[in-house]
Amino acid sequence: MSFLNRVWRARASSSAETLIFISRTFTASSSGIDLHPGASFSTKLPSLPKVPKDRNVKWVFLGCPGVGKGTYASRLSNLLGVPHIATGDLVRDELASSGPLASQLAEIVNRGKLVSDEIIINLLSKRLEAGEAKGESGFILDGFPRTIRQAEILEKVTDIDLVVNLKLREEALVAKCLGRRICSECGGNYNVACIDIKGENGSPGLYMAPLLPPPHCATKLITRPDDTEEVVKERLRIYNEMTQPVEEFYRSRGKLLEFNLPGGIPESWPKLLQALNLEDHDDKQSATA
Numbered sequence: 001m002s003f004l005n006r007v008w009r010a011r012a013s014s015s016a017e018t019l020i021f022i023s024r025t026f027t028a029s030s031s032g033i034d035l036h037p038g039a040s041f042s043t044k045l046p047s048l049p050k051v052p053k054d055r056n057v058k059w060v061f062l063g064c065p066g067v068g069k070g071t072y073a074s075r076l077s078n079l080l081g082v083p084h085i086a087t088g089d090l091v092r093d094e095l096a097s098s099g100p101l102a103s104q105l106a107e108i109v110n111r112g113k114l115v116s117d118e119i120i121i122n123l124l125s126k127r128l129e130a131g132e133a134k135g136e137s138g139f140i141l142d143g144f145p146r147t148i149r150q151a152e153i154l155e156k157v158t159d160i161d162l163v164v165n166l167k168l169r170e171e172a173l174v175a176k177c178l179g180r181r182i183c184s185e186c187g188g189n190y191n192v193a194c195i196d197i198k199g200e201n202g203s204p205g206l207y208m209a210p211l212l213p214p215p216h217c218a219t220k221l222i223t224r225p226d227d228t229e230e231v232v233k234e235r236l237r238i239y240n241e242m243t244q245p246v247e248e249f250y251r252s253r254g255k256l257l258e259f260n261l262p263g264g265i266p267e268s269w270p271k272l273l274q275a276l277n278l279e280d281h282d283d284k285q286s287a288t289a
């Protein structure tokens, strides 16, 4: 057997173990929204069935760096009572833990590259296992899958109900990444960028107000090491190369809801809820991160 073949077999068997684990975790949880085969969505397209708040939805959030996946996935997770699992956060937790993987990961993440499918699936499996032990079911995945291989593995082990693809113009994406600030104490996410793109030749303008921190966070703000202009551009390039095909993967299965963000949170959140046929009766989240 050739060397490459041996490597491939070894990799395949480790994926299979993980797969068995993820499968065990999720076959128990009930499915969320039922999509009609072949249905496809845009922000204007068909209304989805109403989702009761306690349904264990299995949703995925796709979108370029800086688009706001974390913000909207976390709000929906609060609303629907399912865990928000962001693989970027799992990677950052691993980095902060100074465990054996940390220096290897820092080198990859700080250059804007993707972590290997094996490592990311391992981190995700551990997170799911911990959630299972606490009785979690359903999820909103943010930042996973990011490659076709990850999407194929996920498809083998569970049935995703819906994939929300958030979209924003590239100039706004870069500005939002560069303006991102995180409170080193409470982890709150803020943004100091004020995005004001004028409409041209019939295309609408875009305004996104800054999301400023409260005074107790203002002195403790940090930026992500991968939010420099050079690294953000590399992350966008990698998104287009490796993750855009994942959009097509779900589009062809009738699971993709395309959502063009019309502005900041106050404009976008109600419209996103509308597109998802959800209601937020006690909307305390309308203007905050």
Ligand code: ADP
Residues within 6 Å of the ligand: 064, 065, 066, 087, 088, 089, 091, 108, 109, 112, 113, 114, 115, 116, 117, 120, 142, 143, 144, 145, 146, 147, 150, 226, 235
């Ligand atoms: P972004 O703002 O670029 O969407 P995230 O916070 O989701 O970033 O992820 C940060 C970094 O973690 C990524 O640039 C990548 O290195 C790594 N990462 C997160 N999720 C994945 C994944 N599913 N596959 C590979 N690498 C990932």
